[in-house]
Amino acid sequence: MMDILKVKDLTCGYDGREIIKEISFSVEEGGFLGIIGPNGAGKTTLFRAISGVLSSWNGNVFYKGKDVSGIRPRDLAREVAVIPQVLEIPFAFSVEEFILMGRFPHTGRFGALKEKDHEILEEVLHLTDTSSFCGRKITELSGGEIQRVILAQGFAQQPRLLLLDEPTSHLDIAHQIRILDLLKRLNKKKDLTIIVVLHDLNLAASYCDRLLLLDDGKVHKTGSPQEVLTYNIIEEVYKTVVVVEKNPVSSKPYVLLVSEEERQKRGSK
Amino acid sequence: MNKKQVWIFILLIVILCFSFILASLIGGSELKSAKAVYYLFHPGSYGIERDIIWQIRVPRIILGLLVGAGLAACGTVFQGVLRNPLAEPYTLGISGGAAFGVTLGVVLAVSGIYLPFLAFAGSAISMFVVYAIAARKQFSNPTLILGGVMLNFLFSSLVFLIFSVSRAEDVHGVILWLMGDLSSAQNLLIKIIPVFILPSLGLLLVFSRDLNILTLGEEKALHLGVNSEQVKKILFITASCITGACVACSGMIGFVGLVIPHFMRRIVGVDHRVLLPASCIAGAIFLILCDTLARTIIRPLELPVGVITGIFGGIFFLSFLMKSKRWKIF
Numbered sequence: 047m048m049d050i051l052k053v054k055d056l057t058c059g060y061d062g063r064e065i066i067k068e069i070s071f072s073v074e075e076g077g078f079l080g081i082i083g084p085n086g087a088g089k090t091t092l093f094r095a096i097s098g099v100l101s102s103w104n105g106n107v108f109y110k111g112k113d114v115s116g117i118r119p120r121d122l123a124r125e126v127a128v129i130p131q132v133l134e135i136p137f138a139f140s141v142e143e144f145i146l147m148g149r150f151p152h153t154g155r156f157g158a159l160k161e162k163d164h165e166i167l168e169e170v171l172h173l174t175d176t177s178s179f180c181g182r183k184i185t186e187l188s189g190g191e192i193q194r195v196i197l198a199q200g201f202a203q204q205p206r207l208l209l210l211d212e213p214t215s216h217l218d219i220a221h222q223i224r225i226l227d228l229l230k231r232l233n234k235k236k237d238l239t240i241i242v243v244l245h246d247l248n249l250a251a252s253y254c255d256r257l258l259l260l261d262d263g264k265v266h267k268t269g270s271p272q273e274v275l276t277y278n279i280i281e282e283v284y285k286t287v288v289v290v291e292k293n294p295v296s297s298k299p300y301v302l303l304v305s306e307e308e309r310q311k312r313g314s315k
Numbered sequence: 316m317n318k319k320q321v322w323i324f325i326l327l328i329v330i331l332c333f334s335f336i337l338a339s340l341i342g343g344s345e346l347k348s349a350k351a352v353y354y355l356f357h358p359g360s361y362g363i364e365r366d367i368i369w370q371i372r373v374p375r376i377i378l379g380l381l382v383g384a385g386l387a388a389c390g391t392v393f394q395g396v397l398r399n400p401l402a403e404p405y406t407l408g409i410s411g412g413a414a415f416g417v418t419l420g421v422v423l424a425v426s427g428i429y430l431p432f433l434a435f436a437g438s439a440i441s442m443f444v445v446y447a448i449a450a451r452k453q454f455s456n457p458t459l460i461l462g463g464v465m466l467n468f469l470f471s472s473l474v475f476l477i478f479s480v481s482r483a484e485d486v487h488g489v490i491l492w493l494m495g496d497l498s499s500a501q502n503l504l505i506k507i508i509p510v511f512i513l514p515s516l517g518l519l520l521v522f523s524r525d526l527n528i529l530t531l532g533e534e535k536a537l538h539l540g541v542n543s544e545q546v547k548k549i550l551f552i553t554a555s556c557i558t559g560a561c562v563a564c565s566g567m568i569g570f571v572g573l574v575i576p577h578f579m580r581r582i583v584g585v586d587h588r589v590l591l592p593a594s595c596i597a598g599a600i601f602l603i604l605c606d607t608l609a610r611t612i613i614r615p616l617e618l619p620v621g622v623i624t625g626i627f628g629g630i631f632f633l634s635f636l637m638k639s640k641r642w643k644i645f
Contacts, residue, residue: 099534123540130535136398137530137585147528151540155521203539 048110050075050207050239051096055105058095065091067263068105073256075206076237078230080244080254082274084284087260089243090131093211096241097128109207123151127205131212131243133196138183141195145170148202166202173228174198189216197225201232208232210242214249226253247301251275252293259283275299320589323582327596334600335380338607339372374505379497379606379620380599382565385512385557387598388519390572391579391591392554395526396547397449401460403572404438404558408466410569412441413562414493415470421489422481431504431511435559441466442555446548495568495621497606504564511560515553516595522550523587530585568621570628571598577635 052072059065065088073079083089094100096107098114107114114122127148135144148170149163171177174194179187187195193216200208208229214222230253232238244250250257251271259266259274261283267274277290280301287309293300316324340351354365386404393402404410416437420430441463448462474493478486519526525546528536533543561568575598576590583593605623612618 094534097534097538099537119537119542120540123538126538128535128538130538133531133535134398135531136400137395137580139527139585143527143584143586147531147539150524150528155524199539 048075049073049108050077050110051241052108052111053096053105054108056092056095056102056107057104058100058102059091060100064103065263066095069260069263069265070105071258071265071268073239073241075239076233077239078233078253078255079241080250080257081241081260082244082247082250082257083260083266087283088263089260090211091263092260093209093243097126097209098122120151123203125205126207126209127200127203129196129200129208129210129213131215133192135184135192138185141176141179141182141184141187142167144184144195145176145198145202148199151203166204170198170201173201175224190218190221193217194221194225205238207239207241210240212243212245215245222249229253247275247280248293251298251300252296271299275301316589320583320593323593324596327593327600331380331596331600331603334603334607335376338376338379338603339368341607342367342372342610375497375606376603378505378508378564379602381508381512382497382561382568383571383598383600383602384516384595385561385598386568386571386602387575387579387594388516388591389554389558389561391576391587391594392519392526392550393572394576395530395587396550397459398530398532399459400577401573402463403576404554404561405467405567405569405572406460407445407463408441408470409438409445409463409555409558410562410567411467411470412437412439413559414567415473416559417563417566418474418477418486418489418493422477422485428504428507431507431560431563434563435556437470438555438559438562441470442551446551491619492566494619495566495624496619497565497602498610498617508560508564512557515557515560518553519550519557520588520591522546523591526550526587526591527585566619566621568602568624570624570632571602574628574632575601577632 049072054070056069057064057067069092081089081092091100095102098107098119101115109117109122109126139147145167146159146163149159149166153159153163171180174197176191176194176198179191179195184192184195193213197210197213200210210229213225213229217225226249229238229240229242233240242250242254244254254271256268257271257274258268259279266283267279275290276299277288280286280288280290287304289302289304291300291302292298336355339355350364351368354360354362354368358365358369389409390403393404393407394400396402413434414437416433416435417430419437420433425433444466445459445463448459478490525536525541528539528541529543529546529550531539533547536543536546576594579590579594579597583589602620602624605627606620609618609620609623612623
């Protein structure tokens, strides 16, 4: 299968400080890649570099074989949707207005909307379970509600590749599962390629086909969740004691944290 | 546009026409109203009343209309691009820069035709500084406004410096003009200002949808397909052109650019495709009415219209802030 995204020897950072160091990896069309790693490992920086916000110092990012720095934003936006971790929205757009902004790269200069655009609006409202927010202002929604609406906007772009930075950080467990289930479903049924930065190792293990473990700006390990999430790799990278078991439901790896109290109890035995 | 917005537009245009007629009928010299109405609708006739209306009042009203619309549009655009509720030509120091350029020109006895260019040069300096601050990745909104306020301080000090070394006769006209005055514009200027302002307003409108998306921040805008850097530059330069032209004609008229966009956002919503034209019309109405008041309130003398807009705008805005429960004015 063809690589939809290929990152080659990527190095970048801020203010002369190198954060990402010579990272190379590729994602196949239809893949579901999770980017994991401790705080400060460079997850968000890598994310920003892939999404074209941060220009690389060295190395390239290719989308379907073309260097992304050479693709017009409008053309790229028809293929790639990016869901940031936080989005500050100062103006009180209505939920519908906001989601329809996702149609921007597909519509003309004044954005006259066609029947199809409204059908897509209905569809993404349904997909993200946000129909009930219609008529409300975006500034009145809670953090978790906004996150789902931003996701709906991203789906309205009808992307081939979806990049998400911690899409579940403001969500309760029910919505976490619902959103990740939805991503998985779109991944399987519509062959949507997904790259997601996740904090929660267990969510990453249960949903992603492949994981990329970042440590100090470098790729520590890539592979299937079973290959990446072993107790010695996690302890090495996160510098904390964990126990990795098999999830009895999904038989994916399951990371259990061990508190200091427990460690001492067991250590003294 | 939905039905409500269409009605608001119709209402705004009706109010604009009404203001236009009202402003041309009353003024410094008293005309009998029946006669004035006759001359207003018969511009081809002869008589001193006809000249007063068609050669003095109407050009001034048109100037007020253009300046009001221009300033309100600039305020809307700056607030949107910078995502800052306090941004407008005045608070960003762009008016101050233009004022400095014009003051320098007047004192050096530069011909009136070149004043708009000096105004634009001055506003371009300020715009460049503001843009440099805004382009830095980690700038915060208060920093930007602080920068604008500092620019205004700097330029007004430079203006005062010019005053202090000039003869009083030379600068008297400039002082009135600095307070915001629609009467001192020369006829020639009134003929060229539409050429500056109307195409610029058109250009802003063409980019109003990109502006909607830019309000989500440059990164998100880029991901939705807006070439953020390029669009931001176009909007900044265009709005500064408009500001320069407005200041060259009418001095420093504050508050129109700040208050009108906030007010219209409440009424028509935040979609700039609707908000921008609505703000233009509302700004025109506001300035025409303020100028009418400035012309008539201490008849036969006149007040600078900037004083009126400042008083009305300030009171209106403060009461608005005190009434709104949270500091959330967008």
